[in-house]
Amino acid sequence: xxxxxxxxxxxxxxxxxxLLVDTDFLIIGANPAYLRATGRTAEDIVGKHIFVxxxxxxxxxxxxxxxxxxxxxxxxxxxxxxxxxxxxxxxVPRAGQEDGGFEERYWSAVHTPVFGADGEVAFxxxxxxxxxxxxxxxxxxxxxxxxxxxxxxxxxxQMNRSxxxxxxxxxxxxxxxxxxxxxxxxxxxxAVLTGPAHTFEMVNDAYFDLVGxxxxxxxxxxxxxxxxxxxxxxxxxxxxxxxGESVVLRERKLMLHRQPGGPLEDLYIDLVFQPVTxxxxxxxxxxxxxxxxxxxxxxxRALSEKIxxxxxxxxxxxxxLALADRMRELDDPDDATxxxxxxxxxxxxxxRVLYADVDDDAGTIFIRRDWTGDDFASLAGQTKTMxxxxxxMIAFLRAGQAVVNHDVALDSRTEHHTAAxxxxxxxxxxxxxxxxxxxxxxxxxxxxxxxRGWQEHEIRLAQDVAERTxxxxxxxxxxxxxxxxxxxxxxxxxxxxxxxxxxxRHWTMLRMNAEGLRLNQRTAAQVVGRNHWDVFPELKGTxxxxxxxxxxxxxxxxxxxxxxxxxxxxxxxxEIRCYPSLGGGLAFFFRDISERKFAQEQLTTAxxxxxxxxxxxxxxxxxxxxxxxxxxxxLQVARLDEAAVRRTSQxxxxxVEHMTHLINDLLDVSRVxxxxxxxxxxxxxxGQVIAEAVEQVAPLxxxxxxxxxxxxxxxxxxxxxxxxxxxxxxxxxxxNAVKYSHESGHITLTARVVADYVEVEIRDDGIGxxxxxxxxxxxxxxxxxxxxxxxxxxxxxxxxxxxxLVELHGGTVRCRSAGPGQGSCxxxxxxxxxxxxxxxxxxxxxxxxxxxxxxxxxxxxDNVDAAEMLxxxxxxxxxxxxxxxxALAGLARAETLRPDVCLLxxxxxxxxxxxxxxxxxxxxxxxxxxxxAVTGYxxxxxxxxxQAAGFDYHLVKPLDTGKLFAxxxxx
Numbered sequence: 001x002x003x004x005x006x007x008x009x010x011x012x013x014x015x016x017x018x019l020l021v022d023t024d025f026l027i028i029g030a031n032p033a034y035l036r037a038t039g040r041t042a043e044d045i046v047g048k049h050i051f052v053x054x055x056x057x058x059x060x061x062x063x064x065x066x067x068x069x070x071x072x073x074x075x076x077x078x079x080x081x082x083x084x085x086x087x088x089x090x091x092v093p094r095a096g097q098e099d100g101g102f103e104e105r106y107w108s109a110v111h112t113p114v115f116g117a118d119g120e121v122a123f124x125x126x127x128x129x130x131x132x133x134x135x136x137x138x139x140x141x142x143x144x145x146x147x148x149x150x151x152x153x154x155x156x157x158q159m160n161r162s163x164x165x166x167x168x169x170x171x172x173x174x175x176x177x178x179x180x181x182x183x184x185x186x187x188x189x190x191a192v193l194t195g196p197a198h199t200f201e202m203v204n205d206a207y208f209d210l211v212g213x214x215x216x217x218x219x220x221x222x223x224x225x226x227x228x229x230x231x232x233x234x235x236x237x238x239x240x241x242x243x244g245e246s247v248v249l250r251e252r253k254l255m256l257h258r259q260p261g262g263p264l265e266d267l268y269i270d271l272v273f274q275p276v277t278x279x280x281x282x283x284x285x286x287x288x289x290x291x292x293x294x295x296x297x298x299x300x301r302a303l304s305e306k307i308x309x310x311x312x313x314x315x316x317x318x319x320x321l322a323l324a325d326r327m328r329e330l331d332d333p334d335d336a337t338x339x340x341x342x343x344x345x346x347x348x349x350x351x352r353v354l355y356a357d358v359d360d361d362a363g364t365i366f367i368r369r370d371w372t373g374d375d376f377a378s379l380a381g382q383t384k385t386m387x388x389x390x391x392x393m394i395a396f397l398r399a400g401q402a403v404v405n406h407d408v409a410l411d412s413r414t415e416h417h418t419a420a421x422x423x424x425x426x427x428x429x430x431x432x433x434x435x436x437x438x439x440x441x442x443x444x445x446x447x448x449x450x451x452r453g454w455q456e457h458e459i460r461l462a463q464d465v466a467e468r469t470x471x472x473x474x475x476x477x478x479x480x481x482x483x484x485x486x487x488x489x490x491x492x493x494x495x496x497x498x499x500x501x502x503x504x505r506h507w508t509m510l511r512m513n514a515e516g517l518r519l520n521q522r523t524a525a526q527v528v529g530r531n532h533w534d535v536f537p538e539l540k541g542t543x544x545x546x547x548x549x550x551x552x553x554x555x556x557x558x559x560x561x562x563x564x565x566x567x568x569x570x571x572x573x574x575e576i577r578c579y580p581s582l583g584g585g586l587a588f589f590f591r592d593i594s595e596r597k598f599a600q601e602q603l604t605t606a607x608x609x610x611x612x613x614x615x616x617x618x619x620x621x622x623x624x625x626x627x628x629x630x631x632x633x634x635l636q637v638a639r640l641d642e643a644a645v646r647r648t649s650q651x652x653x654x655x656v657e658h659m660t661h662l663i664n665d666l667l668d669v670s671r672v673x674x675x676x677x678x679x680x681x682x683x684x685x686x687g688q689v690i691a692e693a694v695e696q697v698a699p700l701x702x703x704x705x706x707x708x709x710x711x712x713x714x715x716x717x718x719x720x721x722x723x724x725x726x727x728x729x730x731x732x733x734x735x736n737a738v739k740y741s742h743e744s745g746h747i748t749l750t751a752r753v754v755a756d757y758v759e760v761e762i763r764d765d766g767i768g769x770x771x772x773x774x775x776x777x778x779x780x781x782x783x784x785x786x787x788x789x790x791x792x793x794x795x796x797x798x799x800x801x802x803x804x805l806v807e808l809h810g811g812t813v814r815c816r817s818a819g820p821g822q823g824s825c826x827x828x829x830x831x832x833x834x835x836x837x838x839x840x841x842x843x844x845x846x847x848x849x850x851x852x853x854x855x856x857x858x859x860x861x862d863n864v865d866a867a868e869m870l871x872x873x874x875x876x877x878x879x880x881x882x883x884x885x886x887a888l889a890g891l892a893r894a895e896t897l898r899p900d901v902c903l904l905x906x907x908x909x910x911x912x913x914x915x916x917x918x919x920x921x922x923x924x925x926x927x928x929x930x931x932x933a934v935t936g937y938x939x940x941x942x943x944x945x946x947q948a949a950g951f952d953y954h955l956v957k958p959l960d961t962g963k964l965f966a967x968x969x970x971x
Contacts, residue, residue, distance in 0.1 A: 012032060015033055017128060018127060020123050034128070076111040083110070088108070111126050185204070185205065189290055240273040241283055241286060272290060319461070320464065348462075365386055367381065377425065390416075400433055498590060509529065512527050519590065522535070551578045557577065575593045694710065697735055708749070713752060734762060740824070745764060757829045765823040768824055855971055859884070860916065891923075904916055918949055938954075
């Protein structure tokens with residue numbers, strides 16, 4: 001006799017907290033896990049109203065979200081669906097205290113309705129998960145924040161730290177029908193396994209969803225899920241069964257076939273194997289419960305990567321601060337050089353770091369200072385011939401380019417000069433040059449005794465250290481020169497690669513070198529002798545002034561980064577190193593870091609646009625799925641007349657066409673940006689191109705009751721180009737005008753000849769664009785704000801594609817707008833093709849659009865639905881169609897049918913469509929048949945494969961039925 005599960009025992013034994021409330025909000029039960037989590041007893045709360053059992057804290061009425069809890073329970077009853085509340089603050093009376101003391105806790109609650117035999121809601125199961133140790137509440141902003149060191153997957157025994165996002169619905173009644181529903185609809189996946197062979201006895205819906213709805217009950221785990229072999233789960237099941245101890249897995253990788261015949265998919269799950277014992281304590285089975293945390297795992301991994309990146313930035317900043325502090329203490333150039341070499345060598349853990357002066361005329365380098373690791377020889381004080389280490393490598397340095405050499409024996413620049421590297425014990429190096437006045441002056445070299453793959457962050461660090469070292473050396477030399485010989489200071493200052501200025505203790509500007517004057521766009525007369533705050537009034541009251549004041553007061557140097565406007569109105573960033581000077585004043589060394597800062601801003605903007613694009617792409621691809629799914633469901637469950645079927649088919653067709661358009665835009669942008677688009681150029685009448693574009697947008701114009709006016713030349717005007725691509729350009733701009741114009745708006749398209757160009761102007765009176773958006777309108781992923789009345793937005797690809805295609809035609813495109821609400825105007829200019837090309841246009845062949853004769857057609861596709869629908873379409877147009885779902889059956893049918901046309905899927909099981917085509921060509925019955933490849937692959941390499949296999953045509957799914965019927969009409 002099969003073992004009957006004890007649901008009441010399951011409810012009692014569950015490690016997850018459950019509270020049961022009837023529809024009048026009276027507590028009718030709670031399992032031990034819930035009582036432990038709240039520090040209450042059943043006698044304290046059962047039979048009481050939930051808000052009496054858990055009252056508000058009188059001292060802090062807002063500490064308990066009674067309204068939110070009540071609303072969530074009411075929604076669960078009204079909608080008959082589980083409802084998850086937001087994070088809640090919920091004060092709980094402290095156990096054992098009679099003074100009304102409360103302890104503030106944070107909860108995440110799920111309220112699940114449970115139905116009685118009459119089909120009505122009998123009670124609501126509340127899973128109030130205590131997440132106090134994971135979150136904190138900021139009373140000022142009234143927001144919840146995840147604690148920095150929160151453990152995302154705590155041990156299950158610590159229920160006060162539970163973070164399981166979903167939990168099994170509460171089990172209260174011994175009435176099996178209700179308990180079974182509760183079990184089946186639990187949000188986490190659950191299975192009950194019996195016996196040492198681990199036979200599936202019970203499985204809830206979530207478990208079926210996890211493993212792909214395969215046959216489980218009555219089968220052992222190895223029989224039902226053979227792909228688990230070698231993944232370690234069977235061993236853990238045996239362990240739990242034999243030892244009687246629970247097994248807890250956190251974010252464990254699991255590989256499953258979730259679709260019949262499909263590939264293995266990688267999942268990550270939280271899982272508990274809980275032994276089930278009989279009344280004698282003997283293990284009889286395993287209770288397996290868990291959650292699919294694949295998305296959480298991905299987010300956690302992304303967060304870890306971000307943390308690593310932040311840690312790398314923090315480490316780099318810490319190193320730079322240490323370097324700056326060390327440099328600040330030194331006024332001797334050689335000491336500064338030695339300190340930089342040592343800090344960099346220890347940071348990168350290399351063999352040697354050296355700083356060498358270059359005599360480019362003599363072709364030698366003098367190693368001023370170096371730092372070496374343990375048992376590695378110093379080269380300080382030695383002179384080396386540069387060409388001995390590879391003339392090609394030296395040429396890179398002379399050009400001001402860093403040299404990254406992972407292995408001198410393998411690098412083409414150094415492979416014939418390894419003897420020089422062997423002499424100094426080096427097999428890999430990284431060299432950063434300083435070129436001034438067009439001549440190579442200094443080289444900072446990092447060396448490794450073994451081959452080494454230099455990382456990008458190491459290269460950036462070396463370049464930054466080199467720059468700082470050069471600046472420190474020059475600054476030290478300049479200061480020494482000032483102390484030794486004041487009359488030569490101006491020459492030294494003017495030869496420096498960075499700006500220098502000095503003020504006295506009364507803030508009078510004493511001097512500024514030529515580079516400083518250039519960077520600040522001022523003359524010496526505008527600076528020297530004037531008060532610093534009169535020269536730079538914009539710094540008054542800023543953090544920069546505070547830093548200057550601190551240096552003057554404390555005598556300790558500081559470094560600040562300044563974002564400021566120059567006199568010509570341009571924005572610039574400067575790094576300013578401020579030092580105390582003689583007489584109580586200040587000395588400033590500064591350099592322009594605008595390029596680095598602006599690059600960081602561009603990266604931030606690009607990352608934001610990428611995130612916005614991915615969100616928009618997900619939205620735009622999901623939108624058509626809803627009507628497609630609804631239409632497909634309607635066709636399955638309803639008996640429809642011919643008109644209803646036609647309307648339903650039209651819905652599916654429109655949405656598929658919309659999705660195809662989105663995907664084609666993505667593919668087009670990819671092809672254009674990679675230079676893979678070949679234009680089929682020919683003389684084109686711009687009027688006919690405009691007519692086709694207008695025809696494509698006409699339905700949308702009509703739906704929005706807009707007015708589209710055309711102003712075309714009275715005679716044909718020719719351009720040279722690809723007709724389809726030119727239509728695509730104008731269609732994209734017109735679609736933009738329609739989407740971003742209001743109902744009943746006006747759009748005007750004007751074509752004219754201007755000098756040697758044909759100009760097409762599309763003007764609308766829509767929402768217009770800001771000056772910033774106009775500047776970026778043709779960039780990838782750029783688009784205007786989406787408004788509620790314009791649900792048809794896009795992916796931000798259309799205008800980028802327009803710009804690329806127009807430029808491929810040798811033309812230009814620009815946009816302008818007077819501002820938001822003032823409409824927009826797009827102008828496309830294409831080279832004008834002179835009148836002598838008119839004969840070529842008139843001689844162009846007119847395609848025959850007549851219908852062809854009925855054909856015998858063989859369709860071979862393993863997608864049963866796709867094959868049957870295609871057959872129905874072809875039969876509806878008068879053709880005789882045979883359908884097969886594998887290659888061998890298709891071969892056999894071909895010999896008897898002797899088809900005129902074969903439509904073959906490429907990705908067939910067993911023998912693929914390529915081999916099938918070759919064998920059909922070899923059969924006498926099908927040697928002359930027309931072979932058409934039907935596939936989801938549309939790259940040029942895919943078309944070359946099908947052509948080589950004997951196919952006559954290559955069509956990409958979803959099929960363009962117009963192209964298919966045109967092919968059939970040719971037979």
